[in-house]
Amino acid sequence: MRYRLPAGGRIDRDKPMSFHFDGKKYSGFAGDTLASALIANGVHLVGRSFKYHRPRGIMSAGADEPNALVGVGNEESRYTPNLRATQVELYDGLVAESQNRWPSLSLDFSGANDLFSRFLPAGFYYKTFMWPASAWKKLYEPMIRRAAGLGRAPDAADADRYTQVYGHCDVLVVGAGPAGLAAALAAARSGVRVFVCDEQDQMGGSLLSEREATIDGQAAADWLEQTIQELKSRTNVVLLPRTTAFGWYPHNFLGLCERVTDHLGPAITKQPRERMWQVRAREVVLATGAIERPMVFPGNDRPGIMMAEAARTYANRYGALPGTRAVVFTACDGAYRAALELKSAGIEITAIADVRSNPNGRWIERARAAGIDVRPSTVVTGTYGRLHISHVDVARISGGSAGHPETFACDLLLMLAGFTPSVHLFSQSRGKLVYDEDLKAYLPGESVERERSVGGCRGVFDLSTSLADGFAGGLSAAKAAGGTVAAEHKFSVFAQSLGRDGFVGAPPSGGGSRRTRAWVDFQNDVTAKDIELATREGFRSIEHVKRYTTTGMATDQGKTSNMNALGIVSQTLALPVSKVGLTTFRPPYTPTTFGAFAGQSRGELFDPVRKTSIHEWARENGAVFEDVSLWKRAHYFPRPGEDIHAAVRRECKATRESVGIFDASTLGKIEVVGKDAAEFMNRMYTNAWTKLEPGRLRYGVMLREDGFIMDDGVVGRMSPDRFHVTTTTGGATRVLALMEDYLQTEWSDLDVWLTSTTEQWAVIAVQGPNARKVLEPLVQGIDISQQAMPHMSVQEGRICGVPTRLFRVSFTGELGFEVNVPMGYGRGVWEAICAAGREFGITPYGTETMHVLRAEKGYIIVGQETDGTVTPDDVGLAWAIGKTKKDFVGKRSLARPAMSRSDRKQLVGLLTVDPKIVLEEGAQVVADPSEPVPMTMIGHVTSSYWSAALDRSIALALVQGGRARIGSRLSVPMPSGPVTVEVVQPIFYDPEGKRLDG
Amino acid sequence: MLLIKCPFCGPRPELEFSYGGQAHIARPKDPASLDDEAWAEYLYIRSNSKGLHAERWRHIHGCARFFNVQRNTVSDAIVSTYKIGEEPPKPVEPGLEERSSRSGAAL
Structure with a gap:
C-alpha cells in the first residue's frame, strides 16, 4: 500500500x-x-x-x-x-x-x-423565503432540509441496549493526555478515589503520536505504558477509555458516555452498546487539551487540506501517509515539527508558508537545516483541484496585502494557525473565560465549581510544563478532596518547546475577500465574507453574528471555527477580540446518542405503570384501557362486534336500568388522623367539617390559595379524629403535597397525620337500582337498608369475609355503593359481587360510561370542567362553601372583586337543536356565528357525549355569564358550519335526584 | 443535578427533592384583614433574586420533610440548608451577593 x-x-x-x-x-x-x-x-x-x-x-x-x-x-x-x-x-x-x-x-x-x-x-x-408565509412549511422548509443536511435517521428501532450508572469519586480527571495522566498519578498516589476518562480507545492523548520526546529518561511511549500500568494496579483508580465527558451539570455532576461495544462491531455480546455515567465528583481536574485551529484562506476546504498536527498523528500513530508532496501554511512552530516528522516519514515538504514576518527558534532552524523552503510573511492565496487538491498559490505579503502568487503542485496542504484550548467543560461549569492576548486564546479564569484546569486546556502546551501542571493539579485536587498528599515529583523531560505563537482570524489574501471564499466554519459552510457581511449589516454581538451566519452552530459547536470567527469580527470592527465576546458552550461536547440518555427507559420501562388489583380481570374480560396519569384504567368493555359507542350505550343502559360495576380503585385516598383532624379539614376544604357526624360522607371541594378549584372528592368521617379523604385519580399526589405543605410549614401546631392510602384500598363502585340487592347477601355486620344506610353515609364491617369501608355514594345519579376493601382482596370481592349480580345482569363499565353518567347528572370532573381558573361558584358549587367559616385555603381570594363578576364563565348545559349532533369537546362557543373570523368567543365546550338515557346528545360548557343565558340560543362554529345550541341548566337527567335512593 | 443537604437525611441528589418556591413567606394569620393589594402581594409577588435566594425544598422521595435552602441563583451554589422555623444562617462566603450579581451578566 x-x-x-x-x-x-x-x-x-x-x-x-x-x-x-x-x-x-x-x-x-x-x-x-x-x-x-x-x-x-x-x-x-x-x-x-x-x-x-x-x-x-x-x-x-x-x-x-x-x-x-x-x-x-x-x-x-x-x-x-x-x-x-x-x-x-x-x-x-x-x-x-x-x-x-x-x-x-x-x-x-x-x-x-x-x-x-x-x-x-x-x-x-431569512431574506429569501419570506413570502408567501404559507409556502414555508410546505415548500421551502422541506426543500432546504433535503438539500442541506446531515445524515439520515435510521427508520428501524434501535436493536442495541444502553445502560446508565451512577459514579462517585473524589477526583475525576477528564482527559488522559500527559497533563491528565500526571494529575491522575498525583491523585492516585494521594490515596483518594480517582476516575480517569478519555474519549479515545487508548489513553495518552498527544503522547500516542510522540516520536521524539522522553520523560524521566524513557521514550514517551514507554513512560505512557508504565504510567497506565501504575494506575491500573491501584485499586483506588477507575480508568474509563472510550468515555467522553460530554456535559457539566451543577455541583460537580458530570455526564460521561462510555462506548462499550462500538469497536467490536455487531458481535453478539451481553454488554450494552453504551453506558451513561452520571458522576458526582468531589473535585474535578480538567485536562481536555487543545484543538488545532485552521488557517482561513481562499479555497481552504478541498480534500487534501488537513491540519498539520493531524497529519503528524496519521503518520506517527497509524503509519498512514496523507499525501506524498505537501505545502505547509502556518503561523506557529507546531507545523514545523509536523513537517519535519512527515518529511522523515517520506513526504516531500515543498515549502512552509509562514504568516509571521520573522519566524525563528529551534524548530525553524531544524526545518531549514533539513532543506525545507521556509518562507516568512507568506500566505496561501488560492488552491486548485476539483475532488482533491492539486496546486496551491503562495504569495508574500507586504504592506498588508498579498503580492503576486507562485504556484506549487502538491497533493497535501497542511495548515496550523495555533492551538485553541478546549475550555468547553469549564465554560459549561459556568467558569468565566479570560482572553489571553499573548496566546490569542480564551483561558479558564475564576472557577465556580470545585475544579481546576491543567495542561493544554489552560494554555500550557509544552510537554514538560504540562506534566508539571497536571501533577500539581492532581495534588491540589486530592488535597481538597481530603487525601493524604503524595510526594512531589519533578518530571525530567526532553522535548522542544513549540512556543506560544498563533494567529486568529483571516490573514491577508490576494484578490480581496469579496470574490474569494475562505471557510471559517467548515461544517456549516460559513465563509469569512459571510461574517464580514454580517458585521456590515450591523450585527456586532458575536451571539448575533453566530445566529445570523450559523457559524459555530453545527454539531461540532465551532470547535475549529469559533476563534477564527471572533478574529474576523474583531478585524472587521477594529475591536479587540476580548471586546467581541464569546459564545457560550453548552452540552454535549460531542453529539451523544439518544440511546445513552434513554438508557433502560424504553418500551415497557419507559414510564412506570400503575395497575389496580382488578386490572387482570378487566384484561381477561376484554377491557380497552386508557392512561390516566400513570394508571391503566378500563375505558370500556366491548363485546364482540361492538365499537366504543355501542359498548358505552349498553353499559350506560344497564347501569341506569339494573346495576353496573366499576373499578374506582385509582381514586386518590388520604387518611387524615389526629386530635385536630377536623380543624385541619376545615382549613383545607371549603366545606364545614366540624358538624359532620362519624359515619357520614360529604362532597369536599379544595381550592388553591388563589381561590380556584384544585381538587374534589368524597370524604368520610370514620371517627371524630379520623377522615377517609378521596381525591381525583390524577390529583392524589398534589393534594397530599399541598396538605403536607400547610401542615408542616404553616400549621405545625396541629395534631394531625397524613397517610396516602391510595394503594391500600381497592374501590368497587356498584351502581344502579339493583345495587343494594346485589350487595345485601354479601355484607356481614352492616345493615345497608335505606333507613340504616342513607345516601352519603359510610359503615365499617365485612364483605365476603373481608374488612370493608362501605360507602353509600353515587357518581351516576343512581342508588350506589362504593366498596372499599384492602387492595389484595380487590379481585376476589369484585368477582363475588359479579357472581351475586349475575341474576340482575350486572355489567362492568369503564371510565367512558362513568363520564357519560356523571355528565347526565351535571357532576363536574376537576380538570375537565375546571382548568385552574374556575371558582366553586363558576361551576355551581357555591353551596359547598362553609359560609360561617372564618378562613380556609382560598377563601380570601374568593373575596377579590374579579371573582364575583357577573360575566365570569359559568357552567351551563348545552343541547344541540339537532339532537343527533355530538359537539366536540374544546369547541368554542359564540353568540353570533355570522361575525367575521376571529369571532368573539364567549366560552367552550368542556364535556360532550351521546346520552343513551335521553337518546340525544348532551354537553356541558363554560360560558361567559352563562347562567343568565339559560333559555337562549348560542352557536358552536365547526368546520362544517355553525351548530345551534340551546343553553340549559347543567343537569339533564333526574333533576330532582329521586333515583339516588333507588 | 444539585447536591442538596437535607437537614434530616444528609446530602442527596436533586432528583429526590421537589421545589417549593421562595421561603419565609408566611401565610397571614388573618387573611380577611388584608386589603386586596396586600393579599395579592402575599399570593403572587416573589423576589426573583439574582444571587442569594432563600427557598423551600421538600425531600419528597426521602423523609418527605420541607426545609429551607439558601442558594445562589447565579452559580447554583447552596450556601446553607436549615429546618422550617429556623432563622436563615448568615451567608458564610463574604461578598457572595456582590460577586454573583457581577458575574451573572453572561448567563
Whole structure:
C-alpha cells in the first residue's frame, strides 16, 4: 500500500481488517480509525458540505472533525448517522457511507449550489423565503432540509441496549493526555478515589503520536505504558477509555458516555452498546487539551487540506501517509515539527508558508537545516483541484496585502494557525473565560465549581510544563478532596518547546475577500465574507453574528471555527477580540446518542405503570384501557362486534336500568388522623367539617390559595379524629403535597397525620337500582337498608369475609355503593359481587360510561370542567362553601372583586337543536356565528357525549355569564358550519335526584 | 443535578427533592384583614433574586420533610440548608451577593 508505512505506529499489522466505504471494499488494521484506514487507502474525499455540497476530505484526527461525517452500520437497526470518521474505530466488516450527496460522492447534483453561492450569502434563508408565509412549511422548509443536511435517521428501532450508572469519586480527571495522566498519578498516589476518562480507545492523548520526546529518561511511549500500568494496579483508580465527558451539570455532576461495544462491531455480546455515567465528583481536574485551529484562506476546504498536527498523528500513530508532496501554511512552530516528522516519514515538504514576518527558534532552524523552503510573511492565496487538491498559490505579503502568487503542485496542504484550548467543560461549569492576548486564546479564569484546569486546556502546551501542571493539579485536587498528599515529583523531560505563537482570524489574501471564499466554519459552510457581511449589516454581538451566519452552530459547536470567527469580527470592527465576546458552550461536547440518555427507559420501562388489583380481570374480560396519569384504567368493555359507542350505550343502559360495576380503585385516598383532624379539614376544604357526624360522607371541594378549584372528592368521617379523604385519580399526589405543605410549614401546631392510602384500598363502585340487592347477601355486620344506610353515609364491617369501608355514594345519579376493601382482596370481592349480580345482569363499565353518567347528572370532573381558573361558584358549587367559616385555603381570594363578576364563565348545559349532533369537546362557543373570523368567543365546550338515557346528545360548557343565558340560543362554529345550541341548566337527567335512593 | 443537604437525611441528589418556591413567606394569620393589594402581594409577588435566594425544598422521595435552602441563583451554589422555623444562617462566603450579581451578566 502506497500510503501505509511499512512499520511503526500503534496499529497491529498482524490483524488486517476489511471494511466498506460507499460500497467499495478496503482494508486496514486493528488500531485504525475509519479515517486513518481511508487515508492509508488514499481516500480523502469523504463527504459533501452542508450548504454548497463542496467536496470535503478528512481535516482532523479527533473530536473536532467538521467534514468527515459518516453513517456507520450495515443493519438499519444499528445504523448511526453523523459519526466523525476520525473517532470511529475500525472493526472487521465495518460498513460506512458518506452523507449529503446524490447520486454519489464524486458526482453530486446539488453541487450546483456552489456555482450559485454568491446568491446564497449569510442570512439567505431569512431574506429569501419570506413570502408567501404559507409556502414555508410546505415548500421551502422541506426543500432546504433535503438539500442541506446531515445524515439520515435510521427508520428501524434501535436493536442495541444502553445502560446508565451512577459514579462517585473524589477526583475525576477528564482527559488522559500527559497533563491528565500526571494529575491522575498525583491523585492516585494521594490515596483518594480517582476516575480517569478519555474519549479515545487508548489513553495518552498527544503522547500516542510522540516520536521524539522522553520523560524521566524513557521514550514517551514507554513512560505512557508504565504510567497506565501504575494506575491500573491501584485499586483506588477507575480508568474509563472510550468515555467522553460530554456535559457539566451543577455541583460537580458530570455526564460521561462510555462506548462499550462500538469497536467490536455487531458481535453478539451481553454488554450494552453504551453506558451513561452520571458522576458526582468531589473535585474535578480538567485536562481536555487543545484543538488545532485552521488557517482561513481562499479555497481552504478541498480534500487534501488537513491540519498539520493531524497529519503528524496519521503518520506517527497509524503509519498512514496523507499525501506524498505537501505545502505547509502556518503561523506557529507546531507545523514545523509536523513537517519535519512527515518529511522523515517520506513526504516531500515543498515549502512552509509562514504568516509571521520573522519566524525563528529551534524548530525553524531544524526545518531549514533539513532543506525545507521556509518562507516568512507568506500566505496561501488560492488552491486548485476539483475532488482533491492539486496546486496551491503562495504569495508574500507586504504592506498588508498579498503580492503576486507562485504556484506549487502538491497533493497535501497542511495548515496550523495555533492551538485553541478546549475550555468547553469549564465554560459549561459556568467558569468565566479570560482572553489571553499573548496566546490569542480564551483561558479558564475564576472557577465556580470545585475544579481546576491543567495542561493544554489552560494554555500550557509544552510537554514538560504540562506534566508539571497536571501533577500539581492532581495534588491540589486530592488535597481538597481530603487525601493524604503524595510526594512531589519533578518530571525530567526532553522535548522542544513549540512556543506560544498563533494567529486568529483571516490573514491577508490576494484578490480581496469579496470574490474569494475562505471557510471559517467548515461544517456549516460559513465563509469569512459571510461574517464580514454580517458585521456590515450591523450585527456586532458575536451571539448575533453566530445566529445570523450559523457559524459555530453545527454539531461540532465551532470547535475549529469559533476563534477564527471572533478574529474576523474583531478585524472587521477594529475591536479587540476580548471586546467581541464569546459564545457560550453548552452540552454535549460531542453529539451523544439518544440511546445513552434513554438508557433502560424504553418500551415497557419507559414510564412506570400503575395497575389496580382488578386490572387482570378487566384484561381477561376484554377491557380497552386508557392512561390516566400513570394508571391503566378500563375505558370500556366491548363485546364482540361492538365499537366504543355501542359498548358505552349498553353499559350506560344497564347501569341506569339494573346495576353496573366499576373499578374506582385509582381514586386518590388520604387518611387524615389526629386530635385536630377536623380543624385541619376545615382549613383545607371549603366545606364545614366540624358538624359532620362519624359515619357520614360529604362532597369536599379544595381550592388553591388563589381561590380556584384544585381538587374534589368524597370524604368520610370514620371517627371524630379520623377522615377517609378521596381525591381525583390524577390529583392524589398534589393534594397530599399541598396538605403536607400547610401542615408542616404553616400549621405545625396541629395534631394531625397524613397517610396516602391510595394503594391500600381497592374501590368497587356498584351502581344502579339493583345495587343494594346485589350487595345485601354479601355484607356481614352492616345493615345497608335505606333507613340504616342513607345516601352519603359510610359503615365499617365485612364483605365476603373481608374488612370493608362501605360507602353509600353515587357518581351516576343512581342508588350506589362504593366498596372499599384492602387492595389484595380487590379481585376476589369484585368477582363475588359479579357472581351475586349475575341474576340482575350486572355489567362492568369503564371510565367512558362513568363520564357519560356523571355528565347526565351535571357532576363536574376537576380538570375537565375546571382548568385552574374556575371558582366553586363558576361551576355551581357555591353551596359547598362553609359560609360561617372564618378562613380556609382560598377563601380570601374568593373575596377579590374579579371573582364575583357577573360575566365570569359559568357552567351551563348545552343541547344541540339537532339532537343527533355530538359537539366536540374544546369547541368554542359564540353568540353570533355570522361575525367575521376571529369571532368573539364567549366560552367552550368542556364535556360532550351521546346520552343513551335521553337518546340525544348532551354537553356541558363554560360560558361567559352563562347562567343568565339559560333559555337562549348560542352557536358552536365547526368546520362544517355553525351548530345551534340551546343553553340549559347543567343537569339533564333526574333533576330532582329521586333515583339516588333507588 | 444539585447536591442538596437535607437537614434530616444528609446530602442527596436533586432528583429526590421537589421545589417549593421562595421561603419565609408566611401565610397571614388573618387573611380577611388584608386589603386586596396586600393579599395579592402575599399570593403572587416573589423576589426573583439574582444571587442569594432563600427557598423551600421538600425531600419528597426521602423523609418527605420541607426545609429551607439558601442558594445562589447565579452559580447554583447552596450556601446553607436549615429546618422550617429556623432563622436563615448568615451567608458564610463574604461578598457572595456582590460577586454573583457581577458575574451573572453572561448567563
